[in-house]
Amino acid sequence: MSDDHELRVSKIRDGTVIDHVRAGQALNVLAILGIDGSEGEGVSIGMNVPSDRLARKDIVKVEGRELSQDEVDVLSLIAPDATINIVREYDVVEKHRVERPSAVEGVLVCPNAGCITTENEPVTSRFDVLDDGVRCAYCERIVREEIASLIDT
Numbered sequence: 001m002s003d004d005h006e007l008r009v010s011k012i013r014d015g016t017v018i019d020h021v022r023a024g025q026a027l028n029v030l031a032i033l034g035i036d037g038s039e040g041e042g043v044s045i046g047m048n049v050p051s052d053r054l055a056r057k058d059i060v061k062v063e064g065r066e067l068s069q070d071e072v073d074v075l076s077l078i079a080p081d082a083t084i085n086i087v088r089e090y091d092v093v094e095k096h097r098v099e100r101p102s103a104v105e106g107v108l109v110c111p112n113a114g115c116i117t118t119e120n121e122p123v124t125s126r127f128d129v130l131d132d133g134v135r136c137a138y139c140e141r142i143v144r145e146e147i148a149s150l151i152d153t
Ligand code: CTP
Pocket: 001, 002, 010, 011, 012, 013, 017, 019, 059, 061, 083, 085, 087, 089, 090, 091, 092, 095
């Protein structure tokens, strides 16, 4: 429920609203989705918006785009409370909470320079998802902060 006087970012007609994003993570959400506006798509961002569920939240609206499960899995690492709303013809036709997968493959780069996944071996990275971070399945390096900086771009 949002009263009109609280509406900061316009409604969209078709696309995806990623709501209840942890404050401060909106730009990382765009990075994960590979969105920089260069393809002409409509993108709206609200940052530090008051929220009833979180003290402050970020919100990202992307027009004309629905997300893949892989994208949602990675988003869940930086925005564990996010809601994905699919909008068609102005109506929210689907709403679901992101779910943290038990592991993510090929989307994060291990920060350990000695890790086999960062050498020239054709080894796909794999991180196990912990309650408070991620752990490389090969070298066991644990990352709790700045997970977004590990995203393979
Ligand atoms: N939204 C939008 N454009 C639309 C419809 C909805 O940008 N055409 C946005 C709303 O502004 C809101 C989110 O999508 O941020 C979810 O919409 P809705 O389910 O109507 O809001 P709430 O009931 O407040 O959602 P929740 O219960 O998940 O907090």
